[in-house]
Structures are given as C-alpha cells and as structure tokens.
Amino acid sequence: MEFFLIILLLLGIIGLSNFINHFFPFIPVPLIQIALGVSLAAVPLGIHIELEPELFFVLFIAPLLFYDGKNVSRHELWKLRKPIFMLALGLVFLTVLVIGYLIHWLIPSIPLSAAFALAAILSPTDVVAVGAISSRVKIPKTITHILEGEGLMNDASGLVAFKFAVAATVTGVFSLAEASVSFVVIALGGFLGGALLAYIIIRLKVFIRRLGMEDVTLHMLIQLLTPFVIFYIIEHVNLSGILSVVAAGIVHAIFKDREQSPAIQLQLVSKSTWTILIFILNGLVFVLLGLQIPSVSKEIFDSPLFDNYQVIMYIFIITAALLILRWLWIYIAWWIGWFMKEKNLTKPSLRYVAITTIAGVRGAVTLAGAFTIPYFLANGDVFPQRALIIFIAAGVILVTLVLASIVLPLLAKSEKAGTEEAKEEMERLAILQTAERAIDTLRDLTTEENHGAAVSIIAQYNEIRNQLLFVSEDEADRIKELETYTRMKVLEVESDFIEKLKTNNKIDRESLNLIEEHIHRMRVAVTNRLLYRGLLVWTVIKRGYYNILKIFTNKKRDSIKIRLEKGHEVVSFKVKMAKAAIKYLRETMTPENEVVHVQLIGEYNEMIVKFKLANKLTDSGHYISVQRELRDKAFQAERDEIQRLYQSGEITLEITRKMRRHINIREAYWMEENSIHTH
Numbered sequence: 001m002e003f004f005l006i007i008l009l010l011l012g013i014i015g016l017s018n019f020i021n022h023f024f025p026f027i028p029v030p031l032i033q034i035a036l037g038v039s040l041a042a043v044p045l046g047i048h049i050e051l052e053p054e055l056f057f058v059l060f061i062a063p064l065l066f067y068d069g070k071n072v073s074r075h076e077l078w079k080l081r082k083p084i085f086m087l088a089l090g091l092v093f094l095t096v097l098v099i100g101y102l103i104h105w106l107i108p109s110i111p112l113s114a115a116f117a118l119a120a121i122l123s124p125t126d127v128v129a130v131g132a133i134s135s136r137v138k139i140p141k142t143i144t145h146i147l148e149g150e151g152l153m154n155d156a157s158g159l160v161a162f163k164f165a166v167a168a169t170v171t172g173v174f175s176l177a178e179a180s181v182s183f184v185v186i187a188l189g190g191f192l193g194g195a196l197l198a199y200i201i202i203r204l205k206v207f208i209r210r211l212g213m214e215d216v217t218l219h220m221l222i223q224l225l226t227p228f229v230i231f232y233i234i235e236h237v238n239l240s241g242i243l244s245v246v247a248a249g250i251v252h253a254i255f256k257d258r259e260q261s262p263a264i265q266l267q268l269v270s271k272s273t274w275t276i277l278i279f280i281l282n283g284l285v286f287v288l289l290g291l292q293i294p295s296v297s298k299e300i301f302d303s304p305l306f307d308n309y310q311v312i313m314y315i316f317i318i319t320a321a322l323l324i325l326r327w328l329w330i331y332i333a334w335w336i337g338w339f340m341k342e343k344n345l346t347k348p349s350l351r352y353v354a355i356t357t358i359a360g361v362r363g364a365v366t367l368a369g370a371f372t373i374p375y376f377l378a379n380g381d382v383f384p385q386r387a388l389i390i391f392i393a394a395g396v397i398l399v400t401l402v403l404a405s406i407v408l409p410l411l412a413k414s415e416k417a418g419t420e421e422a423k424e425e426m427e428r429l430a431i432l433q434t435a436e437r438a439i440d441t442l443r444d445l446t447t448e449e450n451h452g453a454a455v456s457i458i459a460q461y462n463e464i465r466n467q468l469l470f471v472s473e474d475e476a477d478r479i480k481e482l483e484t485y486t487r488m489k490v491l492e493v494e495s496d497f498i499e500k501l502k503t504n505n506k507i508d509r510e511s512l513n514l515i516e517e518h519i520h521r522m523r524v525a526v527t528n529r530l531l532y533r534g535l536l537v538w539t540v541i542k543r544g545y546y547n548i549l550k551i552f553t554n555k556k557r558d559s560i561k562i563r564l565e566k567g568h569e570v571v572s573f574k575v576k577m578a579k580a581a582i583k584y585l586r587e588t589m590t591p592e593n594e595v596v597h598v599q600l601i602g603e604y605n606e607m608i609v610k611f612k613l614a615n616k617l618t619d620s621g622h623y624i625s626v627q628r629e630l631r632d633k634a635f636q637a638e639r640d641e642i643q644r645l646y647q648s649g650e651i652t653l654e655i656t657r658k659m660r661r662h663i664n665i666r667e668a669y670w671m672e673e674n675s676i677h678t679h
Contacts, residue, residue, distance in 0.1 A: 014283035030286045037290015066227035069249020076145035086333040088153030095123040117165035124158040126363025194244025198251035285364040315395035327357040361400040434638040441637035453627040459602020494577040578604045
C-alpha cells in the first residue's frame with residue numbers, strides 16, 4: 001500500500017509540473033520536475049525508491065526508444081544517413097574515448113573502464129528536447145531532421161557502448177578486438193531481431209483483425225506490450241534490446257503508413273495513450289533524479305575524499321568538454337557532408353552550429369542509464385565511485401538544461417525586433433495561427449450530421465482570417481472587389497436557377513415574385529448598402545403589418561394563413577437556390593479566389609440551416625447543441641495554439657494574456673447570444 005501511495009504521489013507531481021510549466025513555459029519541464037523531486041525529498045516522508053538496473057532499462061528505455069522510432073521521419077533519416085551516422089556513431093565513440101580519458105585524468109579514483117561508462121552515458125542527446133528546441137528556435141528543417149536522427153541513433157549507440165564499459169568494469173576483462181566484433185554482432189542482431197519480432201506482432205494484429213476482432217482495447221494492449229516484450233526477448237538471447245526496440249518502432253511506423261484500413265478510433269486512442277505514457281515515463285525519470293539528488297549530494301559532499309568545490313568544478317569541466325567536442329564535430333561533420341555533396345546541406349554558419357551544439361542537452365536516457373550502474377562488481381567489491389558517477393551525470397543534465405533554456409532564446413532573439421511594429425505583426429500572426437488551428441480542428445470534426453453547424457463556424461473564422469491576411473490597402477481593395485464580383489455572379493446563378501424552374505413550370509407566380517424580390521434585395525445589398533437598409537426597414541414594416549392583421553382582422557385571416565404556407569414553399573426554393581450557388585462556388589474555386597469562395601460557401605451553408613430551421617425541417621435544439629459542442633472545441637483549439645506559441649517563444653506574455661482575454665470575451669458573447677436564441 002505504501003508503494004502504491006508513492007506512485008500516486010509521483011504521478012501527482014508530474015501533473016503539477018505540467019501545470020506550473022503552463023504559466024512559466026520558459027522553464028523546461030524537466031527542470032521543474034527535478035525541482036519538485038528535490039522538494040519532495042526534503043519533506044520528511046521517508047520516501048526511498050530503488051530499482052533494479054535491468055528493470056529500470058526495460059521500464060523506461062524500451063518504451064521511450066520504441067516511441068522515438070515510431071515517430072522519426074524514415075525518409076529524412078535515410079536521406080541524411082551520412083551526417084546522422086557521423087554524429088550518432090562517430091561523435092559517440094569519440095566522446096567515449098576523449099571524455100573517458102579526461103574523466104580518468106580528472107578523477108583517478110574512477111577506473112578507466114568506469115570513466116568510459118560515464119562518458120558513454122553522457123553521449124546521447126534528448127530527442128524530446130530537440131523537438132522543443134526546433135519549435136523555439138528557427139532551425140532549418142534539414143538540420144532539425146539531423147538532430148532528430150542523431151538523438152534516436154545515439155541513444156542506441158551510447159547505451160550499447162555504456163553496457164560494454166560497465167561489463168568491463170564489473171568483470172575486469174576487456175579486449176578491443178573482441179568488443180568490436182561483439183558490438184557488430186550484438187547491434188546488428190538486436191536491430192534485425194527487433195524488426196523481425198515487430199513484423200510478427202504486426203501480422204498477429206492483422207490476423208486478429210481478419211477474424212473480425214476490431215476491439216480497440218485489445219489492439220492497444222498489444223501495442224503497449226510490444227516494446228517490453230521485444231526488449232526482454234532480445235536481451236534474453238544476449239543481443240541489443242536497445243536497438244531492437246528502435247527497429248521495432250521504425251517497422252511499426254512503416255506498416256502504419258501502408259495499412260489499408262486502420263481503425264480511426266485506434267489511431268486516436270494510440271496517439272493519446274502514447275503521448276500520456278511517454279510524458280509520464282519522462283517525468284518519472286526526472287522526478288526520480290530530483291529524489292536522488294539530496295541523498296547522492298549528501299554522500300558526495302559529506303565524503304572526506306572530495307572537496308565540494310572540486311566536485312562541482314568536475315561537472316562544469318566535463319560539460320564544457322562535451323560542448324566543445326560536440327561543436328567541433330558538428331562543424332567538421334557538416335563540412336564533410338558538404339564534401340559528400342549532400343544537396344540538402346548548406347554551408348554552416350557559426351550561429352546554427354552554436355544552436356545545434358547547445359541543443360544537444362542530456363536527458364532521460366542519460367539519467368536512466370546512470371541509474372542502471374550496478375552496486376557491486378563480479379568479485380563482490382563495491383562499484384567504484386558509483387555515487388559520484390550518478391552525481392556527475394545528474395549535474396551535466398542540469399547544466400545543459402539550464403544552459404539551453406538561457407542561451408537558446410538569446411540566439412533566437414536576434415531574429416525578432418522589439419519595436420512596436422514588430423509586436424503588432426507578432427500579434428497579427430498569432431491571431432491568424434489560432435484561427436487556422438480552430439479551422440483545422442473543425443474540419444477534422446466535421447461529419448454529415450454536423451456539417452451545417454461546422455461550416456457556419458468555419459465561415460466566421462474565415463472572416464477573421466481574411467481580415468488579417470490582407471493587411472495592405474491594395475490587397476484589401478482587391479479582395480473586396482473580388483468579393484463583390486463573386487457575389488453578383490452567384491446571384492446570377494440563383495436567378496438562372498429560378499428562370500429554369502419558371503420555364504419548366506415548376507414554380508408558381510406568387511412564389512416567383514417573392515423569390516425575385518429576394519434576389520433584388522440581395523443585389524442591392526451588394527451594390528448599395530444604404531438602399532439595402534431602407535429595403536430592410538420596409539420589409540420589417542410589412543411583416544409587422546401582416547402580424548397586426550393576423551391578430552385583429554378576421555376577414556383576412558385565411559389569406560394570411562395561405563401566405564404563411566406560401567412562405568414555407570418560398571423557403572424550400574431558397575434552400576435549392578443556395579445549394580445551386582454552393583455548387584457553382586465549388587466548381588469555380590481556384591487558389592486565387594479560394595478565400596472568398598470558402599467564405600461565401602460558409603454563408604450559404606449557414607443560410608440553408610436557418611431556412612430549414614424556419615421550415616421546421618431540423619430540430620433547432622439539436623442544431624444549437626451541436627453548434628455549442630463544436631464552438632467549445634474551436635475555442636479550446638485556439639487556447640491550445642496560444643499556449644504552444646507562448647511556450648515556443650513566438651509571442652510574449654503580454655500578447656498571450658491579451659489573446660486569452662479576447663477569447664473569453666468572444667466565448668461569453670456567443671454563449672449569451674446562444675441563450676437568447678434558445679429561450
């Protein structure tokens with residue numbers, strides 16, 4: 001029961017870290033989680049968690065690398081394989097060699113093999129951090145793909161090298177020739193074995209689906225178990241479980257792209273489940289780091305063998321050496337890639353080299369590997385300086401995270417001016433992006449049942465977007481002229497439609513007169529707004545007159561009833577006219593007029609819905625309920641996009657608050673308007 005309560009507490013802390021990051025997005029989530037872990041350790045609750053090394057690897061590393069393998073761009077990974085492998089393999093082994101000797105030279109009490117183990121576990125970069133950095137800093141897509149590919153592959157190469165170094169330290173036996181051959185066999189065998197097992201599992205799922213079992217829960221369970229099962233089996237036959245789950249992730253991604261009829265519901269559940277699972281696993285690693293820091297620090301700082309200042313200097317020296325080595329290797333690898341005539345690589349600038357160097361922060365994989373160092377050697381002795389190795393690894397993670405959170409915004413800041421004009425442009429682009437995010441969300445949610453309500457809301461967002469897209473007066477005038485021209489053409493289509501009905505005797509004289517009067521009013525609305533307002537007032541007066549007659553005049557009551565029935569017929573004709581107009585707009589839509597056509601299609605769809613409601617062809621309560629649900633999701637999509645823009649540094653806190661306030665006002669206004677229509 002006590003362990004269960006600890007797990008609940010840790011999960012609560014992970015959720016709290018996300019809540020805090022919402023208000024302080026400039027602080028990386030891992031730093032918040034580490035701080036919360038330290039705070040929890042300071043509370044006298046007696047919390048002490050120890051995990052077996054093998055369990056830690058299968059519990060954290062297997063799903064993390066499987067997920068990375070599923071989401072990496074295979075096309076870019078293959079296209080940029082040369083620079084990626086130079087970073088993921090060349091830099092890793094160079095780091096093990098150079099930094100390993102440096103650590104042994106700095107701290108002679110750490111044996112050379114153990115120093116190589118520490119250097120190996122410090123070599124992998126964090127893929128999640130790379131993704132966050134690429135959204136915060138304007139990095140060319142090619143370089144982003146190189147960083148992602150490096151982050152995936154160096155996890156595997158670094159951890160394999162780490163396991164060899166730890167094994168050499170534990171057993172005291174090491175042969176470079178045997179290790180090289182073993183590395184190739186273990187790595188290649190693990191990769192191929194993982195790919196084969198993944199293929200078998202995929203075929204099993206296909207077989208289950210062919211039996212008619214489309215149960216999402218069953219398929220999701222198989223997917224969640226996949227990395228753990230593959231890692232365990234491959235490790236059991238002494239091959240690389242690390243590379244096996246990377247290969248399994250890539251194979252799953254390939255077959256996902258090729259599946260003919262994957263369940264949409266399964267895809268949605270899979271994406272949501274994996275997002276939550278990876279967030280929890282990453283969070284647990286950093287919270288556990290925070291929990292370990294006080295005890296590990298106390299063990300180091302209380303030891304008479306080390307000077308506190310000297311130990312901290314070790315962390316800074318090793319971090320600086322890692323960054324310098326990385327900077328040099330990235331620059332050299334970039335130039336070698338250029339000499340290899342990689343078409344997608346441009347001449348490297350010092351600024352981008354600096355960004356990709358600082359972007360190589362250490363994270364969950366480094367810490368998870370450090371925790372797997374065994375406590376004892378094969379002969380029963382204590383593993384040399386285990387606490388110091390974990391302390392240095394944790395320190396390097398902290399320093400690289402803090403350095404990235406401070407330096408990267410400064411490197412990106414040079415592209416953003418602080419003028420008032422720049423702020424206005426920033427806000428304009430942010431509003432535009434939130435509107436587009438809402439439109440994309442509504443399009444994804446559109447079905448046959450809610451099509452009318454969705455198109456109505458999309459039309460309103462298109463109007464907002466159109467106002468922001470055409471900022472120059474010339475462009476605004478051009479789009480206004482195009483809108484006027486298109487509206488007149490659509491009215492011609494409606495008029496032609498009615499003329500055909502007249503020719504075929506499918507419309508009576510009275511209905512024809514009412515329709516022609518409607519088209520005339522719409523033409524006036526387009527060409528002369530003032531005259532249109534006059535006609536609108538006259539229409540209201542006439543309706544008031546008929547309502548008075550309906551109440552006080554008995555003689556004309558029957559004729560009024562006939563006129564109301566005729567009104568329903570006219571509404572039906574208007575629905576058909578609107579559909580004809582929509583057909584014309586879709587058939588004549590081009591990239592140049594798409595904005596105007598989409599807006600008018602939305603208006604006509606809204607008109608159709610209102611006509612149907614007027615004719616009681618649709619349940620107004622149901623329509624309003626559907627519209628409310630879609631509107632809520634659109635508002636939430638806007639808020640999510642604002643938070644993303646704020647976290648990525650694309651908008652300031654002032655703009656963020658202003659945009660959130662505007663959304664709240666629009667939402668309150670819409671709810672008030674909706675309640676009026678409901679009652």
